[in-house]
Amino acid sequence: MVQPTPGLGGEGAALPARDGPALRVSGLTKRFGDRAAFEDVSFEVARGEVFGFLGPNGAGKTTTVRTLGTLIAPTSGSAEVAGLLLSPQNGEAIRRRISVMPENPGLYARLTVRENLELFASLYGLRSPGERIAMALDAVRLAERSDDRCGRLSKGLRQRVGLARALLNDPEVIFLDEPTSGLDPVAAREVHDLINGWRQRGVTVFLTTHRLEEAERLCDRVAILNTRLRSVGSPKDLRASLFGGSLVVETATPLPDPRAVFAGVAAVREWTDGGHGAYVLSVADPRQAAPQVARAVVAAGADLVSLAESQHSLEDVYLQLIDDDGSAPQ
Amino acid sequence: MSGPDLGRLLAMTRKEAREFRRTPFILGAMVVLPLVFIVEPLIDIFRLGSSTPASAVQKVVGVTFLLMLIVPAVLPSTIAAYSVIGERDQGTLEPLLTTPVRRSELLLGKALAAMIPSVLVSYVIFGVVLLAAHLFAANQTVVATLSNGPEILAEVLFAPLLSGWSIAVGTGISARASDVRIAQQLGTLASLPPLAVTALVSFQVLTPSVPVAVGFGLGFLVIDIAMWRVVAAMFDRERLITGARALAARGGGGGGTPPGTVRRIQMVQGGDHE
Numbered sequence: 001m002v003q004p005t006p007g008l009g010g011e012g013a014a015l016p017a018r019d020g021p022a023l024r025v026s027g028l029t030k031r032f033g034d035r036a037a038f039e040d041v042s043f044e045v046a047r048g049e050v051f052g053f054l055g056p057n058g059a060g061k062t063t064t065v066r067t068l069g070t071l072i073a074p075t076s077g078s079a080e081v082a083g084l085l086l087s088p089q090n091g092e093a094i095r096r097r098i099s100v101m102p103e104n105p106g107l108y109a110r111l112t113v114r115e116n117l118e119l120f121a122s123l124y125g126l127r128s129p130g131e132r133i134a135m136a137l138d139a140v141r142l143a144e145r146s147d148d149r150c151g152r153l154s155k156g157l158r159q160r161v162g163l164a165r166a167l168l169n170d171p172e173v174i175f176l177d178e179p180t181s182g183l184d185p186v187a188a189r190e191v192h193d194l195i196n197g198w199r200q201r202g203v204t205v206f207l208t209t210h211r212l213e214e215a216e217r218l219c220d221r222v223a224i225l226n227t228r229l230r231s232v233g234s235p236k237d238l239r240a241s242l243f244g245g246s247l248v249v250e251t252a253t254p255l256p257d258p259r260a261v262f263a264g265v266a267a268v269r270e271w272t273d274g275g276h277g278a279y280v281l282s283v284a285d286p287r288q289a290a291p292q293v294a295r296a297v298v299a300a301g302a303d304l305v306s307l308a309e310s311q312h313s314l315e316d317v318y319l320q321l322i323d324d325d326g327s328a329p330q
Numbered sequence: 331m332s333g334p335d336l337g338r339l340l341a342m343t344r345k346e347a348r349e350f351r352r353t354p355f356i357l358g359a360m361v362v363l364p365l366v367f368i369v370e371p372l373i374d375i376f377r378l379g380s381s382t383p384a385s386a387v388q389k390v391v392g393v394t395f396l397l398m399l400i401v402p403a404v405l406p407s408t409i410a411a412y413s414v415i416g417e418r419d420q421g422t423l424e425p426l427l428t429t430p431v432r433r434s435e436l437l438l439g440k441a442l443a444a445m446i447p448s449v450l451v452s453y454v455i456f457g458v459v460l461l462a463a464h465l466f467a468a469n470q471t472v473v474a475t476l477s478n479g480p481e482i483l484a485e486v487l488f489a490p491l492l493s494g495w496s497i498a499v500g501t502g503i504s505a506r507a508s509d510v511r512i513a514q515q516l517g518t519l520a521s522l523p524p525l526a527v528t529a530l531v532s533f534q535v536l537t538p539s540v541p542v543a544v545g546f547g548l549g550f551l552v553i554d555i556a557m558w559r560v561v562a563a564m565f566d567r568e569r570l571i572t573g574a575r576a577l578a579a580r581g582g583g584g585g586g587t588p589p590g591t592v593r594r595i596q597m598v599q600g601g602d603h604e
């Protein structure tokens with residue numbers, strides 16, 4: 001099981017390891033008036049997991065983060081956050097165990113980076129605030145900008161201050177609402193590296209994003225939300241469940257009778273002729289089917305040029321699921 | 331429920347003080363108001379000759395006491411009106427509310443930050459006016475009346491109590507209003523009624539005495555506490571956050587890819603995709 005990280009050495013490390021998932025959400029719904037921001041959402045996030053939360057604009061991602069972050073009350077349903085039941089009574093206790101970086105990092109523009117962090121260190125009641133602040137600044141490589149006013153920092157740097165702030169209380173669960181939106185690829189990469197670092201230390205990360213390649217690269221599992229939860233799973237499982245596997249076979253010259261060749265391979269369910277000697281085969285398990293296909297093609301006397309698995313990206317999965325809903329909400 | 335945590339409360343106060351020091355309009359108000367409220371009464375006081383009739387002297391004294399209380403009544407309401415909306419506009423309210431800080435700590439921390447400078451400034455103004463009158467005023471009756479014990483006591487007690495009222499009202503307005511400037515104007519207006527009460531004392535409709543000063547002081551205290559209860563109840567996490575939706579800068583968050591119909595098939599060499 002994941003232990004609180006001794007390396008982080010903060011307040012959280014003194015707490016015993018807790019059992020149970022980091023997040024358990026069941027039938028959660030939030031309505032504004034008669035419009036549902038999200039509806040009947042259920043999922044679990046294990047401790048130490050990096051969990052991606054994807055969905056189009058207006059899907060309810062931010063509202064979900066705010067609800068789990070104790071800022072707004074759900075209309076119905078229940079949830080456990082960091083082992084505590086989401087309820088007004090537990091609000092303060094939950095807030096001690098989590099941190100939230102909102103869509104807009106929300107820094108005091110007139111205060112320096114350090115002064116911003118000092119405020120939050122005091123609000124968390126940290127025992128050695130100076131040390132924690134230094135550690136958080138180091139983690140986001142901002143130590144030498146610590147005396148700059150936040151209003152004068154670039155967007156990427158401000159985002160990093162927000163991340164440093166989220167680290168201060170050594171949280172069990174970190175909620176990041178689109179942490180890389182508006183960042184250039186290098187800055188986004190730095191944020192990714194940070195998140196990967198947290199994963200290695202066993203911190204649970206709940207990450208909302210529009211960037212599918214980001215989710216694919218970082219997340220152990222992703223949920224796709226469009227007011228209702230459309231799907232939850234690892235990117236790989238989602239691809240497999242939605243599209244199955246497929247193999248692309250290329251031969252030097254077109255097969256004289258492809259039907260006969262592929263019909264003889266039990267693993268091939270369907271096939272299409274891509275022209276110029278290329279064939280796309282639909283199979284249950286590409287790794288198991290590939291050797292059989294290779295043997296069959298060679299046995300038919302053809303020259304096999306390549307045999308590759310064709311993969312659908314997470315984007316395909318996403319677009320497929322969101323498309324199924326018709327037009328996205330705004 | 332345990333009471334407010336002093337560390338968190340003072341952390342809020344310290345943060346506010348740092349922001350005020352770097353906010354031109356607040357700094358400006360703290361410099362300009364004292365000047366105006368020192369010069370204005372002194373002109374009246376110095377104009378009094380040694381043989382001015384007692385009724386005219388009494389009028390000047392009344393106006394002076396009233397002017398002294400305008401600063402602690404009006405200045406903090408402007409600051410307080412700014413304080414909640416200011417947080418919302420900067421988008422700082424949301425991260426603030428995700429920490430374990432309590433409503434009482436947040437509000438009292440902010441109130442303290444608005445009250446301390448306002449009350450200090452008003453005491454300085456009062457001190458300077460009193461000293462200047464002692465040193466330079468031709469009319470000795472005005473000096474004696476200004477230094478009257480009950481009147482000074484009223485002055486010292488009323489300054490923080492009036493500012494407490496103004497801050498409560500300003501914060502309440504700020505928590506509900508959607509625009510900083512409107513909030514500040516409403517806040518200023520709302521800070522004036524209690525001044526009417528003090529005017530009664532200033533103009534000796536009620537003879538100033540220690541019991542009268544303390545009595546009014548207690549009355550203000552009760553009203554302040556009641557007002558703070560109301561304001562705290564108005565300060566609702568969810569309302570503040572969701573009501574801020576229209577205002578909060580949405581960052582670059584709006585730029586998602588619209589769902590399209592393009593399908594991209596990624597070619598990966600067999601076995602390499604793990």
Ligand SMILES: Nc1ncnc2c1ncn2[C@@H]1O[C@H](COP(=O)(O)OP(=O)(O)OP(=O)(O)O)[C@@H](O)[C@H]1O
Pocket residue numbers: 032036037038055056057058059060061062063064329330571572573575583584586
């Ligand atoms: N305070 C509010 N009052 C009324 N409706 C709201 C409020 N906040 C959100 N909504 C509605 O709830 C839905 C979900 O909004 P939310 O901001 O959670 O979406 P999102 O997935 O974060 O979108 P984006 O990708 O644009 O950030 C939207 O239809 C939105 O209009």
Ligand SMILES: [Mg+2]
Pocket residue numbers: 061062063103177583
């Ligand atoms: Mg959002």
